[in-house]
Amino acid sequence: MSYSPTVALWTLARRECAKILRVWPQTLLPTAITTALYFTIFGNLIGQRIGTIENLNYSTFIAPGLIMLSVITNSYAQVSGGFYFSRFAMFIEEMLVSPMSDSLIILGYVLSGMMRGTVSAILVAAVATFFIPLTYAHIWVLISVVILTTAMLSMAGLLNGLYANNFDDISIIPTFVLTPLTYLGGIFYSTSMLPPFWQTVAHFNPILYIVNVFRYGMLGISDVPVVEALSVLASINILLFFTCYLCMKHTGQLRK
Numbered sequence: 001m002s003y004s005p006t007v008a009l010w011t012l013a014r015r016e017c018a019k020i021l022r023v024w025p026q027t028l029l030p031t032a033i034t035t036a037l038y039f040t041i042f043g044n045l046i047g048q049r050i051g052t053i054e055n056l057n058y059s060t061f062i063a064p065g066l067i068m069l070s071v072i073t074n075s076y077a078q079v080s081g082g083f084y085f086s087r088f089a090m091f092i093e094e095m096l097v098s099p100m101s102d103s104l105i106i107l108g109y110v111l112s113g114m115m116r117g118t119v120s121a122i123l124v125a126a127v128a129t130f131f132i133p134l135t136y137a138h139i140w141v142l143i144s145v146v147i148l149t150t151a152m153l154s155m156a157g158l159l160n161g162l163y164a165n166n167f168d169d170i171s172i173i174p175t176f177v178l179t180p181l182t183y184l185g186g187i188f189y190s191t192s193m194l195p196p197f198w199q200t201v202a203h204f205n206p207i208l209y210i211v212n213v214f215r216y217g218m219l220g221i222s223d224v225p226v227v228e229a230l231s232v233l234a235s236i237n238i239l240l241f242f243t244c245y246l247c248m249k250h251t252g253q254l255r256k
Helices: 005-022 029-050 058-088 092-096 102-128 139-163 167-183 196-202 206-219 226-250
Strands: none
Touching: 005 058, 005 102, 029 058, 029 102, 058 092, 058 102, 058 139, 058 167, 058 206, 102 139, 102 226, 139 167, 139 206, 139 226, 167 206, 206 226
């Protein structure tokens, strides 16, 4: 039987995606519970004291950010854990000696992260409807930012899985880098509320662009120019892909 890149890619992506559904109480259920808690505590209890932001109910304002929070964490976790486990169980070696190219291996794992991120977005949006009426002002902007975000975080997760030496290393980046950037990315507030210096600093945070473009897609408001934000996200995706490709080619981690 001749080698087919399409079949190889489909097989890898399907295997990784199957894990998501097989252990859904670990991969999907926590997202729904966490979102419900955010809306209950921040939206209803604290939101009543805050009032409105940008002439919007506080629960409505934070909804896009909460959806993207789940997208970011799930896309990253899917690939970082999945890729490291393939090294830990040593079945990555089967792919390395196969005709599959490094770019195809990267794409297979990234597709699984994109699937989990997208499913989590849909799930969180469904939970949000129990608390607020959702609107979709610019649907194509929403689709574009979800694609760019899930791909970006999946590739970042792949780099983490590539260089992790144990399962504890998988949690270092999400805990000390990703979580602070996420909470400082404008999910719970508008950057216009910050002093000028911190507004400038905030623009170096890629999560700010993700949250604001998605908020623009849902509510029609954004703290950053939408075209600029999409360009930044696209540029980061290109940079991360080539970084992943070069690391796959030259790192010794895969052959330990």
